[in-house]
Amino acid sequence: MADEQDAKKRRKATEAAGKIGGMVRAAIGGTIKAKQEGKKLAYAFISSSYDEIIRAMDIVPVWTENYAGICGVKRDVNRFLERAESLGLSRSLCTYALCGIGFDQMREELGEMPPNSPWGGQARPDMMLSSGQILCDPRNKWYQASQQFMPDVPIYNVGLPWPMYEDDVDVDDVADYYIKHIVKELRGLIAFLEKQTGKKMDYDRLSGIVALAEHTWDLIWETYEMRRATPTPMDTGDAMNTMVPMVFMMGTQEAYDFYLALKAELQDKIDRKEGVIEDEKYRLLWGGGLPSWFALNDFNYFNSKGAVFPAETTYRLVEPIERLNIPNTSDPVERLAWRWLRYWTYWYDKARKRPGSEPDVERLIQYIEDYKIDGIVMHEAFSCRTWHLGLIWQLNQLKKIYRPIPVLSLGKPARRENPSLILESDIIDMSSYSEVETRSKIDAFIETLESLKSNQIA
Amino acid sequence: MSNETINGRGLAEAERLYRDYGIRAKKLKEQGQKSIAYVCALVPLEIIAAAGFIPIRIRGDVNEPITKGDIDLETIACPYARSCFDNAVKGRYSFCDGLAIPHSCDSTARTYSVWRYVLNFPYSHFINTPHTANTSALEFFRADLKNFLKSLGRFARSEITDAKLARYVELYNENRKKVMALYALRKQDPPLISGAEMVKALVAGLSLPVEEASDLYDQVREEILNRKDAAIKKLPRIMVVGSAIDNHDFMQLIEESGANVVVDDLCIGTREFGPPTAVTDDPMDGIADRYLNRINCPRTYREKKEGETLEDDLAARFGDAGKLAKEYAVDGVILYMYKYCDPFGFEIPVRKTWFESLGLPVLYIEDEYSAGTTGSLRTRIQAFLEVIE
Ligand code: SF4
Ligand code: SF4
Numbered sequence: 001m002a003d004e005q006d007a008k009k010r011r012k013a014t015e016a017a018g019k020i021g022g023m024v025r026a027a028i029g030g031t032i033k034a035k036q037e038g039k040k041l042a043y044a045f046i047s048s049s050y051d052e053i054i055r056a057m058d059i060v061p062v063w064t065e066n067y068a069g070i071c072g073v074k075r076d077v078n079r080f081l082e083r084a085e086s087l088g089l090s091r092s093l094c095t096y097a098l099c100g101i102g103f104d105q106m107r108e109e110l111g112e113m114p115p116n117s118p119w120g121g122q123a124r125p126d127m128m129l130s131s132g133q134i135l136c137d138p139r140n141k142w143y144q145a146s147q148q149f150m151p152d153v154p155i156y157n158v159g160l161p162w163p164m165y166e167d168d169v170d171v172d173d174v175a176d177y178y179i180k181h182i183v184k185e186l187r188g189l190i191a192f193l194e195k196q197t198g199k200k201m202d203y204d205r206l207s208g209i210v211a212l213a214e215h216t217w218d219l220i221w222e223t224y225e226m227r228r229a230t231p232t233p234m235d236t237g238d239a240m241n242t243m244v245p246m247v248f249m250m251g252t253q254e255a256y257d258f259y260l261a262l263k264a265e266l267q268d269k270i271d272r273k274e275g276v277i278e279d280e281k282y283r284l285l286w287g288g289g290l291p292s293w294f295a296l297n298d299f300n301y302f303n304s305k306g307a308v309f310p311a312e313t314t315y316r317l318v319e320p321i322e323r324l325n326i327p328n329t330s331d332p333v334e335r336l337a338w339r340w341l342r343y344w345t346y347w348y349d350k351a352r353k354r355p356g357s358e359p360d361v362e363r364l365i366q367y368i369e370d371y372k373i374d375g376i377v378m379h380e381a382f383s384c385r386t387w388h389l390g391l392i393w394q395l396n397q398l399k400k401i402y403r404p405i406p407v408l409s410l411g412k413p414a415r416r417e418n419p420s421l422i423l424e425s426d427i428i429d430m431s432s433y434s435e436v437e438t439r440s441k442i443d444a445f446i447e448t449l450e451s452l453k454s455n456q457i458a
Numbered sequence: 459m460s461n462e463t464i465n466g467r468g469l470a471e472a473e474r475l476y477r478d479y480g481i482r483a484k485k486l487k488e489q490g491q492k493s494i495a496y497v498c499a500l501v502p503l504e505i506i507a508a509a510g511f512i513p514i515r516i517r518g519d520v521n522e523p524i525t526k527g528d529i530d531l532e533t534i535a536c537p538y539a540r541s542c543f544d545n546a547v548k549g550r551y552s553f554c555d556g557l558a559i560p561h562s563c564d565s566t567a568r569t570y571s572v573w574r575y576v577l578n579f580p581y582s583h584f585i586n587t588p589h590t591a592n593t594s595a596l597e598f599f600r601a602d603l604k605n606f607l608k609s610l611g612r613f614a615r616s617e618i619t620d621a622k623l624a625r626y627v628e629l630y631n632e633n634r635k636k637v638m639a640l641y642a643l644r645k646q647d648p649p650l651i652s653g654a655e656m657v658k659a660l661v662a663g664l665s666l667p668v669e670e671a672s673d674l675y676d677q678v679r680e681e682i683l684n685r686k687d688a689a690i691k692k693l694p695r696i697m698v699v700g701s702a703i704d705n706h707d708f709m710q711l712i713e714e715s716g717a718n719v720v721v722d723d724l725c726i727g728t729r730e731f732g733p734p735t736a737v738t739d740d741p742m743d744g745i746a747d748r749y750l751n752r753i754n755c756p757r758t759y760r761e762k763k764e765g766e767t768l769e770d771d772l773a774a775r776f777g778d779a780g781k782l783a784k785e786y787a788v789d790g791v792i793l794y795m796y797k798y799c800d801p802f803g804f805e806i807p808v809r810k811t812w813f814e815s816l817g818l819p820v821l822y823i824e825d826e827y828s829a830g831t832t833g834s835l836r837t838r839i840q841a842f843l844e845v846i847e
Binding site: 087088089090092093094097130132133134136137138140141142144145147148151154155157158159161163164165166167168169173174177178180181184185188356358360380382383385386388389390391392393396397 | 572800
């Protein structure tokens with residue numbers, strides 16, 4: 001999600017990643033233009049399984065998490081966070097949400113975009129699509145809070161659950177009532193959109209878009225798997241950009257074409273044995289956490305020390321479609337429901353086979369093996385519980401059931417030794433970040449990797 | 459503090475069970491009685507009890523520094539949940555035979571695996587309470603509760619019949635009625651029972667078989683009605699609204715600062731004990747309805763209906779709390795929230811506006827779930843009370 005400047009600075013960044021800044025800018029500008037043209041805009045959340053439905057109804061999504069991230073990249077969040085705080089919202093809540101709510105309130109009060117809004121600003125929506133799933137509380141509450149300033153903008157809250165991993169319950173035992181509910185929620189969404197737009201859903205078109213999205217899933221998976229090569233042709237620094245079409249443009253031809261080009265580019269790099277860096281010494285896994293959007297340069301810093309990230313768990317929101325075992329159905333809504341359920345429970349069977357394992361841990365093990373990983377880096381962003389709770393435990397468990405692996409946890413120096421010294425980092429709140437401290441932690445970690453390597457050689 | 463005086467069977471017993479939490483269940487364990495530990499008001503206790511277990515609500519401890527919990531759990535979890543987890547890791551619930559965690563909020567749902575593995579109970583189960591309240595969600599939830607019932611039945615090696623469920627619906631409803639009868643003692647001015655005493659009694663009951671909890675509440679009520687030396691003075695009447703409070707310290711702090719806490723919208727409090735379970739042909743219908751629709755916790759999304767104004771929406775969401783404020787003739791409201799509590803946090807501005815629209819002054823406090831914050835809170839509460847007076 002970095003702007004072009006940033007991408008250029010990165011060593012051997014893919015050309016594809018370099019295009020992302022322009023694409024995001026065009027997409028955000030596009031929403032403002034669409035609004036002027038009278039198209040219907042919807043605030044939307046990523047990973048809510050409604051991408052294809054929105055596209056099929058010609059609704060223009062305004063990805064509010066994305067816009068907050070952009071403000072982070074642009075280092076222009078403080079005024080929005082402070083506005084949210086002045087409204088009585090605690091600074092300990094999700095900062096994406098705070099930034100979004102602060103922005104909305106400012107725009108509503110001014111009756112126009114706040115001056116110098118990053119990339120033109122976030123357009124006023126005609127509707128808001130909340131996401132009452134098991135994944136994240138803020139996405140269940142954020143738009144409801146925004147409604148205070150936009151009481152005329154209706155909300156539809158799509159509640160999509162998936163079963164937790166349990167010893168005594170198999171996904172197939174409960175799939176029936178999960179699917180039934182998920183399908184109803186999605187049909188409810190369609191009815192809501194039909195009402196808002198005065199237009200009926202074209203189910204053939206929806207099927208076509210679902211099929212296109214699924215081809216894109218497979219294509220992304222194949223493309224990302226190419227990063228197993230040594231030297232790796234693309235690392236996480238790039239993936240934090242190339243995730244944009246996967247997360248915000250699913251179901252569009254543009255997204256598909258983007259990965260087609262990326263795949264060809266990676267193949268070319270592999271053929272020429274061109275890696276992210278010339279002398280690849282350490283292969284790291286980004287094992288969890290959203291990045292600090294204002295500090296993506298840290299990936300370059302890793303690179304400068306001979307470290308690359310051939311894989312990450314963050315924003316890798318696809319699995320090969322065939323392996324999801326989606327039952328045959330001609331109904332695209334049912335298909336979406338099954339894909340949702342199977343995706344979130346994809347690692348369950350694997351976990352069952354290893355005593356003490358758990359789906360997220362199993363995924364780490366798989367990536368460690370497939371991508372020949374030497375160490376794991378995680379980032380603990382203080383304001384997002386969704387992606388950052390359970391990480392420490394996963395690492396502890398990994399050590400227990402697999403093998404110890406060097407770990408760098410960014411964003412929480414010396415916490416346990418001295419609890420008063422908590423200095424955690426964040427996705428967009430820069431006040432929580434110290435470049436000097438982060439980099440000296442990276443240095444120390446690289447030294448650990450180095451000494452492990454020399455011991456192994458010796 | 460005179461209103462802390464222990465002068466009889468009910469309050470003294472409540473105090474003992476509150477201080478030595480779980481002692482009764484430990485005793486019963488010697489006779490073969492098993493129990494299930496749980497967190498949050500969203501776990502259907504009727505099901506656990508009908509399966510033959512005592513449900514034991516896991517508590518935090520504001521006086522206990524979190525030491526062991528942090529080894530496996532991030533500090534960005536809600537501090538209340540962290541404290542509960544820390545206590546459990548320290549073995550305070552090791553007498554229990556199982557664990558039930560509901561999908562209440564990110565701090566519990568996203569850490570289910572951590573609880574499950576680290577505490578390593580012979581049984582554990584996650585109850586997938588939907589985030590949205592609509593007809594489809596209710597059907598889903600009902601099916602999920604049936605799944606819980608089946609799984610628990612397997613563990614208990616016994617069939618949980620509808621008759622047993624219906625029996626516990628009745629017992630828990632009775633229990634809730636008794637709690638509300640205790641609340642009623644606070645309607646008069648001055649109230650007959652203090653906020654601190656109330657927390658102790660309610661919490662004590664959450665570690666007992668339901669019939670015994672009901673007895674305890676009866677005894678407390680009787681004692682209160684007969685006590686002569688309560689020495690609770692006429693003071694500003696405060697309502698506390700917020701997340702979960704399971705230690706008496708905060709209420710005591712308010713009361714020491716020169717006010718009476720007369721009612722709340724809290725769990726553990728009216729949010730949890732207020733709504734009964736509807737008696738339905740299939741008891742699961744009433745149970746699902748209660749835990750999804752009737753427990754009015756901000757973690758459950760309630761939509762603004764078409765054509766509703768913002769005011770209508772707020773009235774629908776917070777009307778119950780407003781009614782209580784009126785019934786208990788409240789002079790001011792303290793909005794009390796824990797750091798990192800997203801479900802509550804996003805509602806603070808509207809809740810504040812709502813209570814102010816009723817003409818009630820509001821003090822908003824964001825806390826850490828630690829006795830260490832008492833000093834700074836005292837000053838703020840005193841300043842607030844001065845405004846009220
Ligand atoms: S809590 Fe995390 S997942 Fe949820 S909206 Fe915020 S950043 Fe996104
Ligand atoms: S406030 Fe809601 S989520 Fe928190 S303990 Fe109470 S019922 Fe559970």
